[in-house]
Amino acid sequence: MSEFLRTYLTVGIFGAVGVGLVAALLGVGRILRPSRPTPAKVENYESGVDPVGDMWSQANIRYYVFALLFVLFDVEAVFIFPWAARLEDYGLFGLVEMAIFIFILLLGLLYAWRKRMLRWV
């Protein structure tokens, strides 16, 4: 087994213990707790009155726009981290290259800003 895989094996064990703990907690809860469901109990909570309308109500489209913007910056991280970790190897060339890249990226943010996508009204 390669060293690479071994390190992740530890993480895997850690994760497995975590899953085991959650399952154990839920299992113990299942044994101990009472279960006497009535129709009123399994209704949605809407501050005490009967639930009104559809269960999945509409959400503001702006949330979606922010998710799209996030993709812009998340993809950027893919380029930034390897470069930041090996700064010496890329030197001045890398710095200029990264400056141009981030400049273009900021243009994207500025575009969204000017298009008033960042405004929450």
Add this chain to the structure above:
Amino acid sequence: MTGTLVLAADPLLSGDVGLVEVLLTLGKVLLAFGFLLVSVMLMIWFERKLLGGMHQRFGPTMAGPFGILQTLADGIKLFFKEDLVPDRSDRFVFKLAPYLSLIPAFLAFAIVPLGGDFNSGGSVELFGRTTFLQVADPPVGILWFLAMSSLAVYGVMLAGWSSGSKYPLLGSVRASAQMVSYEAALGLAVASVVLIAGSLSTHDMVLAQAAEGYFGVIPRWNVIVTGLVPFIVFVIAGTAELNRPPFDLVEAEQELVGGFHTEYSSIRFALFFLAEFMNTITMSAVIVTLFFGGPAGPVLIGELAGFDIGWAWGLLWFFLKLFVMLFVFVWMRATLPRFRYDQLMDLGWKALTPVALGWFLFLAALETGRQRDWNEAAITVLSLLVIAAATALLVRAVRNGRRAAADAAAAEQVEHAEHAETVGERS
């Protein structure tokens, strides 16, 4: 390519893997688990007690000395509560969501170095094997933490969505938009530290910070080396990522009842609660690792009764720093009022992200210059000039945009008025 990566790996796993290695790994895993669970219990008590003090009341007092067992009592109580799954929910996803919330919270902690004497390499000798006092030191290092904090969004999002109810849905869309918004700033603050440390591994980062400080007294912590800005950005973005006050819009009680976990009851609710506090502890631990040198610190007494206890000092320093960070989080909760949603988004996108990007480039320029022996003062002045110019351009562009928007709004109003007039004439 391989130089740093091989150095970064835990020496325990580089040789043959026998029974001792497996047992040691298991021991470390269980220790980390025990530590996390106990510290979550203490953290909840600590937060309630401290908040009580800041509000001029007592906090928990009844269960155990100083109410220290209050969390345990609450947890046991939740086992005996009826578990309700709403009729309208998506049952499978509803039951899956607590796992998705808690497991990443556990896993993120794996990369935090807990102890060791970093004045001499940071490794520990146990049962004739050399190892690091951290669960795992994967090559991706700090990226592992970022990945896990991204995964936590799924738990929150799916919990709210699958409830099939209005408050949780609103809470969960708020949460996901907020968490992704601040993730950009968080990642850039981390990138600044990676830049200085030259490695993604948390162990190497601590090692770099353990080096000789300035004037013999000021430690070489990244909070100083990176010039405070990434630290401030990280703490603000981290608080938002944790959905803690003043950024707790996700579960703003006055608006959304309980937010995404409104429909959860019994032990499932407890799991979300556990995940939330576990994330707080992990975030504090990561802040300590990235900016305050983790377990690095002086060894005051190297030997006790013939045993080498240098590594135990690392544990002590780590816990002290962690404690201070946790205190700061509770302090912020007691002090700051909640943000409005538009203020929250503005702070994330219009302030933190550009600042973090600018500072990141500035640090990169400084570091590149340092490597080729340029005049540091000249780079600093030049970089600051560039940043000032960029800021001026940005402000100008935004002001123009605002003016155009105001003009458009005014034009619309005139149109409205004209329209109203014609309607009035007609009637």
